[in-house]
Amino acid sequence: MTTKLLTPAELSAMLGKPERSLAQWRYLGLGPVFVKIGNTVRYRETDINAWLDANTAQRTGTRASA
Numbered sequence: 846m847t848t849k850l851l852t853p854a855e856l857s858a859m860l861g862k863p864e865r866s867l868a869q870w871r872y873l874g875l876g877p878v879f880v881k882i883g884n885t886v887r888y889r890e891t892d893i894n895a896w897l898d899a900n901t902a903q904r905t906g907t908r909a910s911a
Contacts, residue, residue: 850880850887859893 856877857864870876871886877896880887 849890851890851893853886853888856888856893 851859853864853867857867860867867876871879877888877893879892880889
């Protein structure tokens with residue numbers, strides 16, 4: 846099974862967040878899980894979607910339960 850791998854630049858554009866924020870999220874363990882291939886970071890499309898689903902809210906102060 847092949848899944849699309851996104852670069853930090855691609856995910857940054859998709860989320861409208863700076864790449865620096867993604868790096869900080871990786872350090873803090875807050876963002877989507879990522880794959881390290883040598884010195885490069887990639888994000889699986891399926892992991893991004895799972896992270897987005899887990900962080901979807903109906904209203905302020907709530908999180909969706911998956």
